[in-house]
Structure formats: C-alpha cells, structure tokens
Amino acid sequence: MxxxxxxxxxxxxxxxxxxxxxxxxxxxxxxxxxxxxxxxxxxxxxxxxxxxxxxxxxxxxxxxxxxxxxxxxxxxxxxxxxxxxxxxxxxxxxxxxxxxxxxxxxxxxxxxxxxxxxxxxxxxxxxxxxxxxxxxxxxxxxxxxxxxxxxxVMSTGHHAAVSAGVKPGSTVAVIGDGAVGLCGVLAAHRLGAARIIMLGRHDNRLAIARKFGATDFVSSRDEQAIQEVQEMTKGGAESVLECVGTESSMKTAIGICRPGGAIGYVGVPHGSETINLSRMFQSNITLRGGVAxxxxxxxxxxxxxxxxxxxxxxxxxxxxxxxxxxxxxxxxxxxxxxxxxxxx
Structure with a gap:
C-alpha cells in the first residue's frame, strides 16, 4: 500500500x-x-x-x-x-x-x-x-x-471553548486564524457566545471566521492587539481561546483576558512555556486546556x-x-x- x-x-x-x-x-x-x-x-x-x-x-x-x-x-x-x-x-x-x-x-x-x-x-x-x-x-x-x-480541529477548538468556560451570552476572544482557531470560533458560537473577537491577519480566513460566528476582528499583534481588545471590551474577554502555541500568542491571551476569566489553551507549545503568572495571579485568571x-x-x-x-x-x-x-x-x-x- x-x-x-x-x-x-x-x-x-x-x-x-x-x-x-x-x-x-x-x-x-x-x-x-x-x-x-x-x-x-x-x-x-x-x-x-x-x-x-x-x-x-x-x-x-x-x-x-x-x-x-x-x-x-x-x-x-x-x-x-x-x-x-x-x-x-x-x-x-x-x-x-x-x-x-x-x-x-x-x-x-x-x-x-x-x-x-x-x-x-x-x-x-x-x-x-x-x-x-x-x-x-x-x-x-x-x-x-x-x-x-x-x-x-473541531474537537480541539471545542476543547478550547469548554476549557475557557464559554457560556451563553459571554464575550470570547480567539487567537489564531488557523483551522483550530476557526473551529474555536464555531465552537464558541455553538455554546452561545454573544460576542466573538477573532485575532488574525488573513482575509480569507477571517471571512470564514465571520461565517462561523465571529463578530469583531483584530489584525494587530502583541501589545497593540492587547490594547485594542482591552479597549473594545472595556477590560478584556471573559473567555480566551489560545490556538497557536507560541510565546507571543500566550502573552496575548493573558493580556486580553478579563479579571476572573479563563484561557483555554490548545496550541501545541513552541516557545510558550514561560507565562506571565503575576498577571494571572493578580487578576484571578484561570488557565485550562492542553491536548484535546x-x-x-x-x-x-x-x-x-x-x-x-x-x-x-x-x-x-x-x-x-x-x-x-x-x-x-x-x-x-x-x-x-x-x-x-x-x-x-
């Protein structure tokens, strides 16, 4: 064969x-x-x-x-x-x-x-x-x-959404416009999220994200992206889906998560092993996820x-x-x- x-x-x-x-x-x-x-x-x-x-x-x-x-x-x-x-x-x-x-x-x-x-x-x-x-x-x-x-990818996107505690009426941010991130948007929409912010940079992928239920889009990265999401949500998203696995994506996830919120991480770690525990501690942010x-x-x-x-x-x-x-x-x-x- x-x-x-x-x-x-x-x-x-x-x-x-x-x-x-x-x-x-x-x-x-x-x-x-x-x-x-x-x-x-x-x-x-x-x-x-x-x-x-x-x-x-x-x-x-x-x-x-x-x-x-x-x-x-x-x-x-x-x-x-x-x-x-x-x-x-x-x-x-x-x-x-x-x-x-x-x-x-x-x-x-x-x-x-x-x-x-x-x-x-x-x-x-x-x-x-x-x-x-x-x-x-x-x-x-x-x-x-x-x-x-x-x-x-659909099961992994769902795992990110479940791990991040997505619930009806919630505000969700999804980092990564690859297949897992796009399926994370679909999973969050399926679980009843009212607002889904997609962080990505590729127009064809963002068009799919919109069809899957994304309501807002941020094309910037790192500190600029954190600032934009913080401003548009007045304090951060309740649930963040981290679907990339890099140091940059994890820093962004922690930076845009609302105090008391949760991050569902499913991106295979490559350089993301160091995380900002101080902000997570001070803001009571939960980190859950892993391999789906x-x-x-x-x-x-x-x-x-x-x-x-x-x-x-x-x-x-x-x-x-x-x-x-x-x-x-x-x-x-x-x-x-x-x-x-x-x-x-």
Whole structure:
C-alpha cells in the first residue's frame, strides 16, 4: 500500500510500504478514505520537532473497516468509522474520566505508529477508539467532508471553548486564524457566545471566521492587539481561546483576558512555556486546556454535524489525492491552504 513517510525538514514522500496486519485481538484494519494534513504537522515538516526519518505521518483520518481482531465487538467489516487523533483502550482510569489522550496504553497516529496519510491503517484498540458513522451518510460526500474535522480541529477548538468556560451570552476572544482557531470560533458560537473577537491577519480566513460566528476582528499583534481588545471590551474577554502555541500568542491571551476569566489553551507549545503568572495571579485568571480528548467530544459534535447545526468543512479548502500529500504540505507551509483534505 501507499503511505506518507517523513525523511527530514521539507521532505515527506509517498512510498510503497507493507500492508498493515492484525497484531493484537483488539486491532482493526481500516481502509482510509479521507485524511487531513494538520497545522501541527508543519512543526516537524519545518524541522522544529524531533522526528526521525522513516516515521509515518497523519493523525486525522476516517475510512472503512476491512478486518477486525477476535476481541473487537463494536465493529465489523464494511463499517465506516471516524478516528480521533489519538487511540485509547477505553478501559483505563483516564479513559473512564474522558481523558483518552492520557490513556495508559494509548498513543497517537503517526510517528512510530501507522499514520493516516496512507491507504490503510492498523487501528489499535478499535472498540475504545473508533466511532461509527451512520450508514445513511455512506455515500454523502458533502456530509463526510463535514464530519472529517471532528478527528482533530473541531474537537480541539471545542476543547478550547469548554476549557475557557464559554457560556451563553459571554464575550470570547480567539487567537489564531488557523483551522483550530476557526473551529474555536464555531465552537464558541455553538455554546452561545454573544460576542466573538477573532485575532488574525488573513482575509480569507477571517471571512470564514465571520461565517462561523465571529463578530469583531483584530489584525494587530502583541501589545497593540492587547490594547485594542482591552479597549473594545472595556477590560478584556471573559473567555480566551489560545490556538497557536507560541510565546507571543500566550502573552496575548493573558493580556486580553478579563479579571476572573479563563484561557483555554490548545496550541501545541513552541516557545510558550514561560507565562506571565503575576498577571494571572493578580487578576484571578484561570488557565485550562492542553491536548484535546477528541474521543470524548466526537459523539456530541457528530450529532450536531449530522443535524446540520454545525459545518466545520469550510476549513478544508484544498483537496489532494494520496500522491499529492507532499504538495499539500508545501501548500500549507506556504499559507496557500488553511487545511488540506486527502481523498484516498
């Protein structure tokens, strides 16, 4: 089968690799039909993460079950399934607390594990990880595209909104106009926010943010952005969604948060480890978030997607086939795409 393999900064290749095989009785083999390239994939693509040549890529995918292990009870051959970006056993202490990304036996697609930017994948802990997509949407291409972002970016944006305590009537600020930030806007709107301020600089992305529910826009950065948000809100936003992960974005998040408010941080940290605890302490600002337990959120979000209450598919603005994955990485790295969908 074909799979995407990492070799170094700016170098991902689609190669022929051995077909996946059942290795444990809890495994399933899934033929991938859809995958994505994630903004977080650009960290290793740019050489900023410690990735090893030969590792597989892709943590966002869905497909059709081809084979199941002897202990798989919830799925059968032919089922269409959606996978969160992390696999989990569904049985440990943390899975029981809906914190599947801390599963004692879990892990993440790609790297040393099978990746989703491929023709097939060995799905570990199938019963604890996979989510079945209703048969009624089996051949509905538009609906499948709406569902695909639940694998990561929509669930992560929702995690930011929940962590920041977004509630009906609240004022929310979202930092970052990538796919996660845009989905954070959609999540905040879904939770009833009355005012959503998007901090971003790209017109095409801000247009999507407006469609998702953003009401105000700030294109400046750092201290200027902090001043503008403070002035327009008369003291800061009650809920701030930090969806970038840099030192600048975290400083901005703390600077625009209203006293007594909360920051939901979901941007993968790259230089943001030093934070202004003094302001957080003095203003009673709460910081919550981290890697999103997408498996916990997918069922409720899937209900709303199927009911046409939310449609995150607008973030998928470029489509490639499996052979076009390297071009998709380049397009995202050059900011010619918000998020690339891989149609396998």
């Amino acid at each position: 074909k799979a995407t393999v990492y070799y170094g900064a700016g170098d991902v290749r689609v190669e022929n690799v051995p077909d996946p095989q059942i290795q444990q009785p809890t495994d399933a083999i899934v033929r991938i039909t859809h995958a994505c390239i994630c903004g977080s994939d650009l960290w290793f693509y740019q050489g900023k993460d410690q990735w090893q040549p030969g590792w597989r890529t892709g943590h966002e995918w869905m497909g059709i079950v081809e084979e199941v292990g002897s202990e798989v009870r919830n799925f059968k051959r032919g089922d269409r399934v959606l996978a969160p970006f992390a696999f989990s056993d569904g049985a440990c202490e943390f899975c029981g607390k809906n914190l599947q990304t801390s599963c004692l036996q879990g892990g993440f697609w790609g790297g040393k594990n099978d990746g989703g930017q491929a023709e097939a994948v060995r799905a570990q802990f199938a019963d604890g990880t996979l989510v079945k997509i209703p048969d009624a949407v089996e051949n509905d291409a538009a609906m499948l595209k709406k569902i695909l972002p639940l694998t990561d 337990p997408a498996r916990a959120y997918i069922p409720e979000l899937l209900i709303d997607v199927l009911a046409d209450k939310i449609d995150p598919s607008l973030v998928l603005d470029v489509t490639v086939d499996i052979n076009g994955v390297p071009d998709g990485y380049q397009a995202m790295n050059d900011r010619q795409a918000i998020k690339v969908m891989v149609s396998v």
